[in-house]
Structures are given as C-alpha cells and as structure tokens.
Amino acid sequence: MMKVVRGFYSVAYSVKLCKPNVICAYPITPQTEIVERLAEMYANGELGDCEYITAESEFGSASILVGASAAGARTFTATCSQGLILMSEVLWNAAGMRLPIVIVNANRSLSAPLSIWNDHQDSMAMRDAGIIQVYVENNQEVHDMIPQAFKVAEDRRVMLPFMVCMDGYKLTHAYEPVDLLSQELVDSFLPPYDPPVKLTTKDPLTFGSYATPATYMEFRAAMHNAMERARKVMDEVFKEWAEVSGRNWGGHIANSGEGAEVYVIAMGSLVGLVRDVVDELRKDGKSVDLIKLRTFRPFPADELRKALSGASKVIVFERSLSLGSEPPVTLDVKSAIQKLDIDVYSLVVGLGGRDVPRDLVKKSIEEVIDGKVEPGMHFRGLKDYEEVIV
C-alpha cells in the first residue's frame, strides 16, 4: 500500500509487521518518533503480545533486550548518537552472547560540541563490536530492511545483532512515498524466532560465562566466523527479498556494473544526490560511476575489489573521522584494493549536519577527475577557521 509517511513511521510500521516480543527504548533526538510511533501502536493494542518498555536510559534499554533476547524473545530497539554510545558496553556484550537484537540507528553526530544533526560518527564508533551494519538510502529501503535484518540476525549461521543505519533528520523526518508491506508478505518471509538455545527452567543453561585465556579466543574467533558467514546469509536474504517484494536493493554494494575510470563510494541518504550528479557527469561524457555501499560490517571487500578492478581513481565520501588516522570507510576501501593500482580520495563532508550541496559534490568529483587534487584525505565544505592553541 503506497502511502506518504515520515521515516519514523516507515520504521515503526515495519517493526510491527515483524511481530517483536519485546521492544525497549529511551527517547533521543532524532530517533524519538520511531519509539513514539511504536508506543502509540502498543497503547492502541496493535502490537499483539509484545511488551513495550520505556527504559531509564539507553544503557538500560539495551540491557533489558539482552535479558529478553536471551530468554528467547524477538527484540527491537532504536537509538542514535550518545544513546548508541551509552549502549555500547551492552551491545558488545550482546554480540558476544550472540543475541540477534535488531537496532535502528538514526545516525547523528557525537558530542562535543553537542550537535543533534546527522553524520555517521556514532555507528562507525561501533565498528568492531560484532554488530552487522547496513546503511539505507531512503525510507522505502529502511522499511524493507527491517524484516531482512531480523531474518539475517536470527539465522543460526549468524546470531549477531543487526544495526540498520538511517540518516537522522534527512530520512527520519522526511516525508516520502513508501510502499508499506503487508502482514501476509512479512509473515511468509520471516518465520517466528526460534532460538537454538534460550534461558528456560526446562533446560537450565548458563549464559555469559567467563572465559579463561584457555577458551576466550575461540569465542571471539567464532564471532568473526559468524560475521563472515553473514555475508552469504545476507546475499541469500537480499535475493529472496527482491523476489518476494519486487524491490531489488542490490547486494552488499550496488552499482550500475557498467564500469568507469572513476568511482564514487557513498552511503546512506547521500547516495541519491551522488547518483544524480554522477548521472549528469556521465551524460557529459565523463567516465564516472557510483558505488552505493550498503553493508559496512561485514565489509564487502571482495565485491568492491571486483567492482573497482578497472578503475584508476576512487572517491570515498566520508561522514565520519577516525581522529589520528584515515576515516573508517576509506581505511576499509584501501585495504580491499591494496593490490590494485588505484588512487583513493577520501572526501570528508557533512559532519554535524553540515549541508552537502549538489554543487559541492559535483565540484569535488570533477576536481578528482581533472587531476586537480592529490590522493588522500580532504575536508570538503569546510569553512576557514582559526585554531586557537592556548
């Protein structure tokens, strides 16, 4: 059913169709309205046998879901920014306990200075936690991604938390036409959660053991293996989704496959704009193409290497930093193509919600095509400023 809805609703409605057993969250801008919509559905008795809990903090929220997930419930939360970072200790733990909690992160920058606006520094800071990370382009994609997230996370070959990242404000607050899924379609795609092990008095098990040096490493290696297996499971699930929904969002990456000399890698809501600009440049005869990076963890190194094999330059539009090193996506891209002779341009844009205008994107790409800029990391859209060293 096509409807013009805001990003929050497209998330909340999709979550409801997935029939979670426990939803828990703490409000934080710009995520709040997602849980408000879910709370409303709960208040109106539309969530079935679901328990909806407003926690005392994001830390509490993630912790409640750890208990709920371990007891065998399908669980959901939404958060962002400081909230995600406050959850981080628990989310590392949830991943280590192999709990398939699904999280929507409404990407927002981190303090200080305080900023409620969008970039990707929050989710990137969770890079190494053992959480699957997917970035969506628009509100239809996030709507479609949620049933897929549950299906991948709960797959016995995976059993890891799954974080769907959507740009705060740019998507959460945007009105877009969204083809809302039907209960029948989601029911046929997503079976009820049937955990391989759970807390039950019928078969008492110990969760969250402590491990001595004789056993710890194997647990972590097993998580790494699960992340690796998740690639294949995601491929299967993405393909199945395309079949049942009629919407093909691509695999871990999505590109035209036509080949070009210069590639532009973008994630999230920036993708639409970059695609537009790239189309225009191609019309002007430039050999340039877009790669939409959908999955950040596990990182699709093989897919990227293949897609970039004929390229000479690659631009990564970054919306986060790794202070004292290169930005996180750039690092992974570089490592994926280390054996290829490709110059990498890491263009940092839009931190803290700074506007990324079409002209800036176009000019930045043209500069690279025309050889006017050296490979390496550059800020784009940065104003002149004076750094005071006291």
Next chain:
Amino acid sequence: MKYFGSGHGACPGCGLPIAVKNVLEAIGPCFVANSTGCLEIISSQYGKSAWGVPYIHSLFENAAAVAAGIEAALKALGRTDEGPVVVFAGDGATADIGIGPLSGMFDRGHDVLYICLDNEAYQNTGNQQSGLTPTGSNTTTCPAGKLMPGKPGPKKDMVAIALAHKVPYVATASVAYPKDIRRKAKRAMEFEGPKYIQIHSTCVTGWGIEGKLAIPIARLAVETGLYPLVEYENGKLVRVRKIKKRKPVEEYLKPQKRFRHLFKHPKGHEIIEEIQRIADENAARFGLDVE
C-alpha cells in the same frame, strides 16, 4: 543437579553460597541474572557452571535491567509459569554502578526478586570501597592512613532507596540466619512487582577474618545493632529481629582486620564512638532492644 551445585570456587567461609543456596531452596526453579562480581567468578567459568537454574551473567551494572528483560520476555511469550526471575548482585553493583538500572527496574514495577549480596566492598577485585562499605572500614581505596582513618561517611541506605521507590517487599537478612533468609525469600514471592532483600554476607579476605569466624561475626553485626534485620511490606515495617542484650560494637569490630586500625589510630576512638552511635540509632529507629 541442585540449583546451586557444589564445585563453586568461593573462599572457605564465604557468605555468598550460603545466601544463594538458601534463596534458591526457598523459591525453587527460577531465572537468575547475576552481575559481575565474586559470585559470578566463583560459579560461571565456561564449562564449569555451578548453576542448576537458567543463569545469565551480563555486565557489572545491568543485572536489574537484564532481569527486567527476562521478565518481559516470559510475559510476552506466555511462559510465566516457568518460575520467577531473581537477581543476585553485589553491593557495588547495586548501590553504585548499577543503581540507575535498579531504579528503572523498581520504578517500572517488574516482577523481579532482587537480592543484594552485601559484603560491604568490591571483594572480587580485592576489597575496594563501595557505597555500602561501613564507616571506618579499611579498604584498598579508603585505606587507613595518617589523614584518613578508613571509609569516611556512612553506609548508603539502600533499604530507604528501595522504599522510596514504593517497592512492595523490602527486607534485610544475614548469612548468620539462613532460616530467616529462606522465610524472607518465600515471603517476598507472595508480592507482585519488585522485591528487594539485602543480605549481609561475610567476605573472609576483605574483612580479614578466619573462615570459621564468618558466621559468628556476621551474627555480631546483627547483635550489635549494626545490621538490623528488618522487613517492610507495602512500605510498612512489619517485623524486626529483636536483640536480647545488645553487644557493644567493639565486639564486632575487634576481630576484623578491616577495623583493627580503629583501635590504634588517633581518630579511632572517635570513629568507634560514631559507629556505636549508628548502632544505637538503629536500635532506636527499629526498636531492636528487647525491653
């Protein structure tokens, strides 16, 4: 297998297994969430779990929230007949780092029995000060030195904090009185919503005592009035353990290394007086003395 089997690695004389066994015996099969601490370390090593009930250790500070999640899941999944949800958490996990999630669990009214195993310091890591460390106690982070004669300030009143949350059943207990622990755990289960029991639990290493003295010393804490055993139902004090001939606090302090400096330190006398004052106040407040 028993609910809490043999094979745990507690120090001989440790109060924790006494507390845990008696609670579990009283309430039967249940779900246990346990914060990081001695209990977790002595019982949950991978491949050597001492637990015969479904058990989860998550983090130091979130056992109350994890338990709330279990409770919510059981409700949502229609599995409330499987048994109650219980938290075992140490004093630091309860009164310090975990007080936020605990307050949230109380506030939302989850049907969870929360047991605070109060051994009055972070004992797992070698006796560091917590919010429940008593006045004057020597710990590694409030050591008795020239300037500081052990823990300054009083023990945090967690019972009052639980009562302020309108927790329907709130009690204190001691490992010296296992029958009382069992009765209180059983009684707690008759209340819906959160229940809080704080059990005074000996730590032989942290307190600096011999294992065989563990129970007599725990008993002295009660007999001096320093650890009053009280019971509140729906906010009303319904029962206290009366003391026949209340003993002076010195009797409790002297045999423990953690208080020994008080008998030498220039400010020691003053502090012992202060501790006696706390005991007297408890006696007056709860009517501990048999007239």
